[in-house]
Amino acid sequence: MRPINGDDVIQAVAQCTAALRAAVGRDWKAVPAGGLEWDCHTTAVHIADDLVAYAANLAGRAQDAYVPFELTLDEGTDNAGLLHVIETTGALLAAAVRTAPPGARGFHPYPFRSADAEGFAAMGIVEAVLHTRDMAEGLGIPYEPSDELVTSLLACLFPHVQPGPAPWPTLLWATGRGDLPGRAPVTEWRWRNNLVIPAERLTLTGLRPAAALDLRLGGDGGFEWIASGPYEGTRDAAGMLLKAYEAGVHRPEFGMFALVRHEDGRAVGAMGFHGAPDEDGRVEIGYDLAEAARGNGYATEALRALSAWALARDDVHTLFATIDRDNTASQAVVTRAGWTKVGEDGEGTAYELRR
Structure with a gap:
């Protein structure tokens, strides 16, 4: 798996339209699109409408709602023209993705x-x-995207779904379009974009599995890091995220966050959870900073923001952390963030913050 980019949009749309050209002479309004309630013409228009809407929301930095417009075809547009519209709106989305500044x-x-x-x-x-698959099923034409692309799509938008034996059947199952042995049918689904949590000088940016994989392998995870970063603990935590994803127990909102500094867009460290809350609403937090970022209050600021976000949820009642006894700097961080020392054992000093 790897991050998705604008080139992927162009290539995927080109493969979709190439497949559909095999049936461009058919009456798409008379053919149902697979198991959908729409016909193939309506489905194709929907593809184009989504592509341009996503481009607009990203390029326009929409904040609270979609940019208020809707795609309308010229009267008399045939199937070939409709495919041209899909290609064009795909190019617009690719351009918006390629030109978006980091963090947009x-x-x-x-x-x-x-x-x-x-x-x-x-x-x-x-x-x-x-x-395209829905239309291809209705039109009786072959279509299947590449395993590499689908693997990356699953990791990006379905990080809560355990990878299956093959990526395309897994995506179809995850979106209610097929069965997967050993798994219950999916009747409702939503994809999951990564979470960001704002703080005063930082943004806590949720890591996707592909970014975690890159960090674990020695890369930068798609971030520009401050000197001496990322710290080794960040790479270890990335490995924990990957194991959770592969096991199907990863919940992205309870994953790992890069701490990105507003003033220059550089990552200064990482913070996150060691898993989802248990049945008592108890969840563990860990963190580290690159050496060059220490002593500036970044960890305290990030911990306050993450703690407030977590304790505002119904499923979290207690946050805890275990810190090495000789790590006085980290103990000072949790103390300044309002946490309370609750005990010591062979592993270190335990701290908690309750709702």
Whole structure:
């Protein structure tokens, strides 16, 4: 798996339109699109409408709602013209993704009311490949995207879904379009863009599995890091995220966040959860900073923001952390953030923050 980019949008849309050209002479308004209630013509228009809407929301930095416009075809547009519209709107989305500055986000309702450039690119591709599949099923023509692309789409937008034996059947199952042995049918689904949590001088930016993989392998995870970063603890935490994803127990809102400094866009460290809350609403937090970023209050600021976000949820009642006894700097961080020392054991000093 790898991050999704603008080139992927262009290639995916080109493959979709190439497949559909095999049936360009058919009456798409008379053919149902697979298991959808729409016909193939309506489905194709929907693909184009999504592509341009995602481009607009990202380019326009929409905050609270979609940019208020709707795609309308000229009267008499035939299927070939409609495919041209899909290619054009795909190019617009690709351009918006390629030119978006780091950290740029636009409105999307699921699940945290915003998406970044990678998220919009992936959503546009998923709309295109799934609905091309729906149309291809109705029209009786072959279509299947590449395993590499679908693997990356699953990791980007479905990080809560355990990877299956093959990526395309897994995506179809995850979107209610097929069965997967050993898994219950999916009747409702939403994709999951990454979470960002604002702080005064930082943004806590949720890491996707592909970014975690890159960090674990020695890369930068798609971030520009301050000197001496990322710290080794960040790479270890990335490995924990990957294991959770592969096991199907990863919940992205309880994953790992890069701490990105507003003044220069550089990552100064990482913070996150060691997993989802248990049945008592108890969840563990860990963090580290690059050496060059220490002594500036970044960890305290980030911990306050993450703690406030977590304790505002119904499923979290207690945050805890275990800190090495000789790590007085980290103990000072949790103390300044309002946490309380609750005990000591062989592993270190335990701290808690309760709702």
